[in-house]
Amino acid sequence: MSTINIKEGTPLKAKIPEGDLAQKWTIYKDKIRLVSPANKRNLDIIVVGTGLAGASAAASLAEMGYNVKAFAFQDSPRRAHSIAAQGGINASKNYQNDGDSDWRLFYDTIKGGDYRGREANTYRLAEVSGAIIDQAVMQGVPFARDYGGLLDNRSFGGVLVSRTFYAKGQTGQQLLLGAYSALNRQIARGKVEMYNRHEMIDLVVIDGHARGIIARNLVTGEIERHSAHAVVLGSGGYSNAYFLSTNAMGSNATAAWRAHRKGAYFANPAFVQIHPTCIPRSSEHQSKLTLMSESLRNDGRIWVPKKLEDAKALQQGKLKPTEIPEEDRDYYLERRYPAFGNLVPRDVASRAAKERCDAGFGVNKTGEAVYLDFSTAIERYGKEQAHLKGIKNPSKKLITELGEKVIEQKYGNLFQMYEKITDDNPYKTPMMIYPANHYSMGGLWVDYDLQSNLPGLFVIGEANFSDHGANRLGASALMQGLADGYFVLPYTIGDYLADYIREGKIPTDTPEFEEAEEKVKEEINFFINNKGKHSVDYFHKKLGKIMWDKAGLARNAKGLKEAIKEIQELRSQFWKDVRVPGKANEYNPELEKAGYVADFLELGELLALDALNRNESCGGHFREEYQTEEGEALRDDKNYAYAAAWEYPAKPYERFTKHVNMSDAILHKEPLIFEFVKPTTRSYK
Amino acid sequence: MKLNLKIWRQAGPNAKGRMVDYKIDGVESDMSFLEMLDLLNEKLIGKGDEPIAFDHDCREGICGMCSLFINGEAHGPDRLITTCQLHMRKFNDGDTITIEPWRANAFPVIKDLIVDRSALDRIQQAGGYISVNTSGRSVDANNIPIPKKDADMAFDAATCIGCGACVATCKNASAMLFVSAKVAQFALLPQGRVEAAKRVQDMVAAMDAEGFGSCTNTGACEVECPKGISLTNIAILNKEFLLAQTK
Numbered sequence: 001m002s003t004i005n006i007k008e009g010t011p012l013k014a015k016i017p018e019g020d021l022a023q024k025w026t027i028y029k030d031k032i033r034l035v036s037p038a039n040k041r042n043l044d045i046i047v048v049g050t051g052l053a054g055a056s057a058a059a060s061l062a063e064m065g066y067n068v069k070a071f072a073f074q075d076s077p078r079r080a081h082s083i084a085a086q087g088g089i090n091a092s093k094n095y096q097n098d099g100d101s102d103w104r105l106f107y108d109t110i111k112g113g114d115y116r117g118r119e120a121n122t123y124r125l126a127e128v129s130g131a132i133i134d135q136a137v138m139q140g141v142p143f144a145r146d147y148g149g150l151l152d153n154r155s156f157g158g159v160l161v162s163r164t165f166y167a168k169g170q171t172g173q174q175l176l177l178g179a180y181s182a183l184n185r186q187i188a189r190g191k192v193e194m195y196n197r198h199e200m201i202d203l204v205v206i207d208g209h210a211r212g213i214i215a216r217n218l219v220t221g222e223i224e225r226h227s228a229h230a231v232v233l234g235s236g237g238y239s240n241a242y243f244l245s246t247n248a249m250g251s252n253a254t255a256a257w258r259a260h261r262k263g264a265y266f267a268n269p270a271f272v273q274i275h276p277t278c279i280p281r282s283s284e285h286q287s288k289l290t291l292m293s294e295s296l297r298n299d300g301r302i303w304v305p306k307k308l309e310d311a312k313a314l315q316q317g318k319l320k321p322t323e324i325p326e327e328d329r330d331y332y333l334e335r336r337y338p339a340f341g342n343l344v345p346r347d348v349a350s351r352a353a354k355e356r357c358d359a360g361f362g363v364n365k366t367g368e369a370v371y372l373d374f375s376t377a378i379e380r381y382g383k384e385q386a387h388l389k390g391i392k393n394p395s396k397k398l399i400t401e402l403g404e405k406v407i408e409q410k411y412g413n414l415f416q417m418y419e420k421i422t423d424d425n426p427y428k429t430p431m432m433i434y435p436a437n438h439y440s441m442g443g444l445w446v447d448y449d450l451q452s453n454l455p456g457l458f459v460i461g462e463a464n465f466s467d468h469g470a471n472r473l474g475a476s477a478l479m480q481g482l483a484d485g486y487f488v489l490p491y492t493i494g495d496y497l498a499d500y501i502r503e504g505k506i507p508t509d510t511p512e513f514e515e516a517e518e519k520v521k522e523e524i525n526f527f528i529n530n531k532g533k534h535s536v537d538y539f540h541k542k543l544g545k546i547m548w549d550k551a552g553l554a555r556n557a558k559g560l561k562e563a564i565k566e567i568q569e570l571r572s573q574f575w576k577d578v579r580v581p582g583k584a585n586e587y588n589p590e591l592e593k594a595g596y597v598a599d600f601l602e603l604g605e606l607l608a609l610d611a612l613n614r615n616e617s618c619g620g621h622f623r624e625e626y627q628t629e630e631g632e633a634l635r636d637d638k639n640y641a642y643a644a645a646w647e648y649p650a651k652p653y654e655r656f657t658k659h660v661n662m663s664d665a666i667l668h669k670e671p672l673i674f675e676f677v678k679p680t681t682r683s684y685k
Numbered sequence: 686m687k688l689n690l691k692i693w694r695q696a697g698p699n700a701k702g703r704m705v706d707y708k709i710d711g712v713e714s715d716m717s718f719l720e721m722l723d724l725l726n727e728k729l730i731g732k733g734d735e736p737i738a739f740d741h742d743c744r745e746g747i748c749g750m751c752s753l754f755i756n757g758e759a760h761g762p763d764r765l766i767t768t769c770q771l772h773m774r775k776f777n778d779g780d781t782i783t784i785e786p787w788r789a790n791a792f793p794v795i796k797d798l799i800v801d802r803s804a805l806d807r808i809q810q811a812g813g814y815i816s817v818n819t820s821g822r823s824v825d826a827n828n829i830p831i832p833k834k835d836a837d838m839a840f841d842a843a844t845c846i847g848c849g850a851c852v853a854t855c856k857n858a859s860a861m862l863f864v865s866a867k868v869a870q871f872a873l874l875p876q877g878r879v880e881a882a883k884r885v886q887d888m889v890a891a892m893d894a895e896g897f898g899s900c901t902n903t904g905a906c907e908v909e910c911p912k913g914i915s916l917t918n919i920a921i922l923n924k925e926f927l928l929a930q931t932k
Contacts, residue, residue, distance in 0.1 A: 060819040075740065076806050078847055079748040095827060131821030138817040138824070140870060140877050142840035149830025167840055173747055174843060181814035188810040196803065219795055248742040282715045287723055288744045417746060420763070420770045421717075486819050535730045537723075581735050586697065587796045589738060590730070 004561075004663070006613055012265070012645055012670040015447045016120040021676045022102070025124045028448075029491055033498035040065030042504070043497050046213055046228040048200045048255045050077030050183065052176055052478055053461025054234030056485030059182035061232075062191035064490060066497075069226055070183070070192050071215060073199045073250055073592075078180045081236060081248040082481060085172025086293035086414065088154065088164035089478040091129040096153050100161045102126045107677060109476060112158040112345050113441070113469020114619035114635060115679035116271070116643070118672060120448060121466045128487040129479050133165055135486060139178040143167050154298055156474035158345035158684070164475045169293050169414040175478055179485070198224075200255040201595065202516045203231065203262045203457065210259075210457035211506050214516045216524075218592065221585035223521055225513045227506035229497055230456045232489065233259060234481070237440030237462040239272065241600040241607065242552070243544020245437035246278055246291040252596040253603055256444050256463050261652045264452040265645035265668055267465040268442035269603065270611035270621050273472055274553050275438035276349035279421055280369040289436040290421055292372070293414055294474040297342045299377035299407065300431070302349070304361040304370050306330045311361045321363065321371055321430050332356055340684040347471045347620045347633075348684060350435035354553050355631065357434070364432055373430035378403035435553060439477060441468045441620065442610075445645040445670070449492035450484060453645075453668075458493055460484035465643065470619025519653040524584050526656050527594045532577035536593045539574045543567065543597070543604055551608045556624040560612040564605055564663055571601040575656055602655070605662035606646055613667065616640045637679050642669040686712040686773065689781040690725070692737055695794050698801075702794065704783070714774040718761060719744060719751065721773055738797040744769040746911065749846030752853070753798055754785040759850035759909040767848060767911045787849050789858035791896045802849050804895040805863060811891035812884040813867045815876050835873045842870040844912045851906035851914075857898030862906040864892050865922035866914050872925050882929035889926060 017028040035043065043066050047058040050072040058070040072080065092105040105126035110117050133151070137143065143165050144152040153162040167174040186192040195215065202214040204227070212227035238253035239245035260266045277292045305311045306328050313319035332352055334341045344352075353370050356362070363369050382403030386394040394402075404427050408415065418426050443465040450458050450466075461481040468476065550563035574597070582588040617626040617633035618640070626634040649664035687710045695702030709725050716724070719741050726736035742750040751768040755761035761771040776782065784798065792800040817823060843866070851862040868885050871877025877884075900919060907916045 056819065063818055074742060074748070074750060075802055076749075076847065078806075079742055079750050081743060081748070083749075084743045084745060084747050093826070128821070133826045134823055135817075135819060135821045137826040137829075138815065138876055140815050140839070140843075140874050142836055142843050142870065142874070143826075144840075145831055145833050145836040147833050149832055149836075150827050167843075170747070170844060173846075174840075177843065181809070182817075182819055184806070184810040185814045185816060194806075196806075246745075248748060249744055250742045283713055283720075285713065285716050285720050285724055287717070287720050290745045416765065417770070420746075420766055420772070423772070423774060487821055490819075535727060537727065579730065581730055581733070587738055587799070590736060 004612060007664065007666045009647055009666040009668045012445065012453065012668050013447070014118060014670055015449060017448065021119065021123050024120050025127055032491065032495040035494045035498050035501060037065050039501040041067070042501065043067065044069070044228040044505070045230050045232060045493070046226055047071070047232045047234060048213065049080065049234035049236060049463070051080035051082035051234060051236060051461060052179055052481030053463070053485045054080070054232070055176065055179035055183045056482050057232055057234060057460055057489050058192055059179060059186050060486050060490045061493070062186035062189070068186070068192045069195060069228065071195045071198045071200055073197065073218065075196055077183055077194065077196070078177060080176065081251050082176045082478070083173045084248065085478055086169040086291065087156065087295035088166035088171045088475040089132065089175060090156070090163050090473070090475045091133045091165060091479065092126055092163060093130050093133060095151060096162045098161045100163050104161065105129060105163065108159045109467070109473055110469065110677055111682060112473040113471050114633065114682055115469065115637070115641070115674065116268070116618050116672065117469030118466055119674060119676055124488065125467050125480055125483050128483045131487060132479060132482045136175055136178050139181060141167065141174045141178040154295055155343060157294055157297065157343045157349065158340070158473045166295065169295070169411060172478060175482065179482070199592065200235070201258060201520050203259040204512050204516050205262050205454060206510065206512045209455045212508065212513065214520050219587050221583070221588065223517055225508040225517060227508045227513070229500045229503060229506065230458060230493055232458045232460060232493070233444065233463050234460045234485065235463045237443065238600070238603055239437040239440055240596070241543065241604045242437040242547045243540050244281065244286060244289050244548070246275060246289050249288060252599070254596055254599050256459070257599040257603055259444060259452070259454070259457060261648050262454070263648070264454045264457055265445040265647055266442070266606060267445035267643050267645040268610065269607040269646070270614060271441035271470045271619065272437060272607070273346060273439035273441060273620050274350045274435045276346055276353055276435050277372060277433045278436035278438070279418065280364055280366065280432055280434040290417065291436070291438060292418060292431065292433060294346070296372060296411060296414065299410070300342065300372040300374050301331055301376055302333050302342055302370055302372055303329045303331045304356045304363060308360055311363060314363045315365055315367055317365070330361070337684045344684045345471055345473060350553060351622060353435055369432040369434045371430040372433045374407055374426065375430070378407055381406035439472055441465065441470060441472055445643065449495065450489055451492065451496065456496065458489060460489055470621055523656060524591065527578065527580040527591055528584050530578055530580065532579040534577050535579055536590055536597050539570060539578060540593070540597045540600070542570055543601055546570070547604055547607070551611055554622050554624050555611050557612060560608045563608040564612070567601060567605040567608065568661065572659060574598065574601055598655070602660070602662050606665055609663050609665060610644055610646065613644060614640055641672045641679070643672060645670060686714065686776070686778045688712055688776065691781065691783040693785045694737070694797055696796065698793055698795055712773050714772070716773045717744065717769055718755070718771040718773065719769050738799050740799050741769060746770040747846060749848040752787050752800065752848055754787060754853055756783055759787070759853045760911055765911060765913055767846070787853035789852045789897070791858065791860070792849060792852065804897070805847050805849060805860070807895060808860065808864060808888055808891045809867065812887035815871060816880060829875050831874060839870045839873040842866045842873070842914065842918050845914050846912055848911065850909050850911060852897065854905045854909040855898065856903065856905070857901060859900045860892050860897040861900035861919050861922065862910065862914055864888050865918035868925055869918040869921040872921060881925060882932050885922060885925040886929050
């Protein structure tokens with residue numbers, strides 16, 4: 001199909017321990033080397049990012065006795081974007097007695113990821129999930145409880161059990177504040193040195209090992225050298241390559257990409273998650289998109305009109321959704337997927353929304369929106385409440401009132417958020433939603449130890465690629481971030497550090513630090529002195545449009561080839577024409593953005609290349625050429641059951657002096673071996 | 686929409702700041718307040734001027750990063766929202782809008798509209814945690830039932846986003862609402878009771894050391910809090926503080 005020539009490098013090994021799936025992690029932990037408390041005091045670790053993964057790792061490592069330096073680009077570790085996660089966190093506690101188990105959570109996750117994840121990592125994730133809840137409750141995380149005082153659960157997409165723990169629509173915030181409190185405790189003890197408003201702009205590699213970073217103090221512009229025996233990246237994903245996404249404005253791939261430039265492989269960049277329930281875009285000036293939690297699909301029903309003329313009337317503002325009778329509504333998820341209904345996985349729900357809107361059934365003026373309707377749930381809850389209160393023959397008005405109260409209890413803050421943004425009252429008229437970029441399953445390649453191919457560089461949370469395959473299930477990002485940070489990395493990193501107990505402090509006055517500092521300064525000075533025609537945002541928006549149109553919800557070989565070419569051209573123009581105001585040695589947000597966008601302009605091309613290389617559809621990666629007759633993803637397990645880890649095709653610092661083609665990246669395959677589950681066609685019917 | 690903006694510009698922590706007038710055209714009612722500033726900045730960059738520095742990140746009202754004092758009110762005229770959730774439909778064509786940073790001795794200006802709120806972090810470091818190791822091997826999460834009422838109240842207190850609007854609003858620049866929210870969250874939960882006395886004393890001492898003013902119960906903080914943190918938390922803090930003194 002594709003005519004591209006991909007250079008192939010040596011295959012990768014994930015270092016998965018022997019033994020039965022359920023025993024691997026236990027066997028591994030029993031066999032690894034430990035570092036004594038006295039020696040931990042002599043070992044330094046850098047943690048970049050203070051979201052759920054970074055904060056929990058920094059706190060745990062410091063508590064164990066290591067010396068930790070933690071870095072956040074925001075003014076406080078508490079503001080990392082994990083804070084915005086709404087719906088919940090999965091754990092296989094089986095508190096609801098609905099047949100849940102570690103195996104089921106593992107199985108749902110590997111199936112949800114369309115069999116493009118690694119079995120052993122995914123099982124370990126499920127295995128430690130329960131401990132996260134125990135840990136969080138001890139830290140004072142106020143999860144939702146029922147009237148008996150025990151923890152409440154709800155259900156998320158792609159599963160048939162209720163295993164999601166939540167704190168209204170602010171679960172990410174509460175879990176992050178828990179990790180932040182643990183981090184604060186270690187900062188107070190002097191075991192974590194916290195660097196706020198600092199950004200990692202290069203990785204320092206000495207004799208093939210990660211040994212430190214170059215950071216920029218964002219307030220003063222000062223360039224700093226920091227050394228350590230190991231570097232941990234918990235720096236999040238790359239959704240902002242699409243310009244509009246649900247990520248925070250500052251979310252960026254720079255730490256990960258600069259590590260990639262220095263030799264760390266970047267895996268499965270094409271696996272991005274497009275979340276089905278976001279507030280549709282409204283204007284040209286929109287800076288970001290806002291997510292409406294997946295938990296809303298517990299009670300909200302998704303629909304568009306059955307009749308094309310109704311859709312037209314809605315688009316022109318001549319008809320209200322409440323005026324369309326029940327029989328003229330197409331609850332297309334319930335129609336297509338009766339078993340899972342509105343709670344199909346995110347990739348399936350997003351594609352189904354696009355399919356209806358492409359066919360002309362979109363419900364707002366742009367034609368890119370579908371309804372998420374709570375009226376059925378309001379009526380159901382209202383009747384239940386009336387019954388509980390012993391009210392006989394309640395009026396419709398009373399039922400609605402009672403039902404709305406229940407909905408408010410469950411989703412109040414989300415409804416308020418929706419109303420503030422759109423000026424529509426979602427209790428009275430259905431919400432309008434549309435898919436938007438949300439999460440990156442791809443990321444830096446890591447082995448079972450969460451160590452990249454560069455020894456001493458560990459990658460955790462969304463920044464790595466390992467646990468979610470080609471599609472992440474709802475409420476699993478919080479689980480993975482905290483699993484990696486609290487319970488996995490603190491073990492695995494010790495096995496690596498055991499070799500360096502006699503090393504002593506790593507000096508920063510070495511040629512490697514010198515070169516890295518000099519080169520990043522050159523790049524910064526280039527930006528300041530370039531005085532081009534266009535702002536950084538100008539290029540970022542152009543990149544976002546290419547990515548969304550040609551490497552978004554649906555992709556094909558022709559479009560991807562065009563995308564690669566267009567991104568290459570845009571990148572050349574960027575290096576010629578970008579304008580960065582201000583100076584290098586001051587607080588300069590435009591300069592920060594210039595670095596992010598320079599990295600996204602390379603990452604975007606690699607993403608398109610990865611999508612072009614993968615001649616199959618799986619999870620969030622949908623190639624139009626590879627679909628079943630019913631329009632479902634068609635996997636090719638014979639040829640593509642591997643993780644694609646890409647090697648940077650140039651020397652680290654060539655890009656602003658010479659045109660670097662990301663399409664020359666070298667592909668290293670990690671074969672995915674399914675010992676314990678048999679990949680089948682995902683079915684949610 | 687056309688607007689007249691009066692914006693605080695200050696080159697650095699030690700520089701002298703002043704209000705500068707800007708005119709902006711082409712503002713749409715669906716834009717958020719920060720998107721209006723994005724538009725202004727794009728125009729400034731186009732003219733070769735330096736853009737206005739302001740803190741922002743998630744732009745959905747949860748990270749607590751944005752922090753503008755708009756027409757004399759923290760986070761602007763709407764209620765229960767942050768600046769990023771404020772939309773231009775709350776303003777009219779031809780309006781004059783003044784935009785200032787948070788004003789408090791404990792929040793020095795870094796640049797333009799950006800202030801240093803690290804004092805809030807230091808108060809948390811003084812005791813805003815439960816001293817539990819991260820082994821995950823404590824007790825099962827359902828071992829201690831917690832009455833739903835207490836859990837819900839703890840949650841409401843815990844929703845504080847640490848933006849500092851309460852401090853900026855208070856005529857005394859007091860951080861009592863912020864501190865009380867954390868004290869109350871833990872005081873209401875059995876896991877937090879063990880260290881309750883020490884926590885409230887340490888956090889209050891840290892708050893005083895940072896140079897925040899005293900609380901005189903005007904209640905302005907509660908009105909401007911984007912998360913609706915209740916004054917009840919201050920009552921809980923005072924009770925906990927008194928109890929701690931008697932121990």
